[in-house]
Amino acid sequence: xxxxxxxxxxxxxxxxxxxxxxxxxxxxxxxxxxxxxxxxxxxxxxxxxxxxxxxxxxxxxxxxxxxxxxxxxxxxxxxxxxxxxxxxxxxxxxxxxxxxxxxxxxxxxxxxxxxxxxxxxxxxxxxxxxxxxxxxxxxxxxxxxxxxxxxxxxxxxxxx
Numbered sequence: 001x002x003x004x005x006x007x008x009x010x011x012x013x014x015x016x017x018x019x020x021x022x023x024x025x026x027x028x029x030x031x032x033x034x035x036x037x038x039x040x041x042x043x044x045x046x047x048x049x050x051x052x053x054x055x056x057x058x059x060x061x062x063x064x065x066x067x068x069x070x071x072x073x074x075x076x077x078x079x080x081x082x083x084x085x086x087x088x089x090x091x092x093x094x095x096x097x098x099x100x101x102x103x104x105x106x107x108x109x110x111x112x113x114x115x116x117x118x119x120x121x122x123x124x125x126x127x128x129x130x131x132x133x134x135x136x137x138x139x140x141x142x143x144x145x146x147x148x149x150x151x152x153x154x155x156x157x158x159x160x
Contacts, residue, residue, distance in 0.1 A: 004033040010064075010092065013137035019144055021064075022055050024048075056081040062088040062147065064140060067116065067133060079119045086126060088147055089119050090140050091133045107133065 007023050014021045025031050028051050029040045042048060056063045056078055065078040075091070082089040093104070105112040112120075123129035127147060134140045 004031070004036055008033050010137055014064075014141075017137075017141045017144075019141070022060065024052055024055065027055075028052070052077070053081060057085045057087075060087070061151070062090060062144070064090045064092060067091040067093045067112075072113075072115075075119075076115055079115055082119070083122065086122075088123055088127045088129060088143075089132065090123075090129075090143060091116075092137065092140065093133060093135060107131075 004025065007025050011021045011023050011026065025040075028046065028048055029042065031038075031040045063078045063082055065075050067075055078089055111117045120132055123132045127150075129143055129147075132140075132143065
């Protein structure tokens with residue numbers, strides 16, 4: 001339930017800022033917090049791994065992931081997909097109840113771990129993102145808006 005509240009809060013905060021979000025729990029499984037404690041029933045005809053690869057890869061402009069020691073498998077997946085697609089990967093370390101996590105080391109200027117550091121380095125080199133971790137959605141919104149402006153300028157430049 002904690003995770004579902006968090007996903008819905010994250011969705012809501014991004015949508016209020018005009019940023020469309022694809023949340024796998026809602027869009028792939030059709031699951032929302034008001035359905036709890038009902039168990040998610042996966043669509044047998046849908047390949048959830050491929051859906052997530054496509055959503056994090058060719059079907060999105062960037063990925064926002066969750067950084068936590070218990071959640072690093074997901075971070076590695078997001079990083080792998082976005083390295084392949086050369087997309088920005090931003091991270092939140094806030095859920096309903098904040099937890100201590102590797103992004104705190106990053107905020108202090110220390111290496112949070114090789115795979116996360118390589119993502120932060122790619123964000124900086126390719127996209128000019130100095131900091132890609134936030135405690136809340138509002139910390140990432142200015143980064144996303146700046147990236148959108150950069151995309152728009154490049155598209156206008158390419159069209160002319």
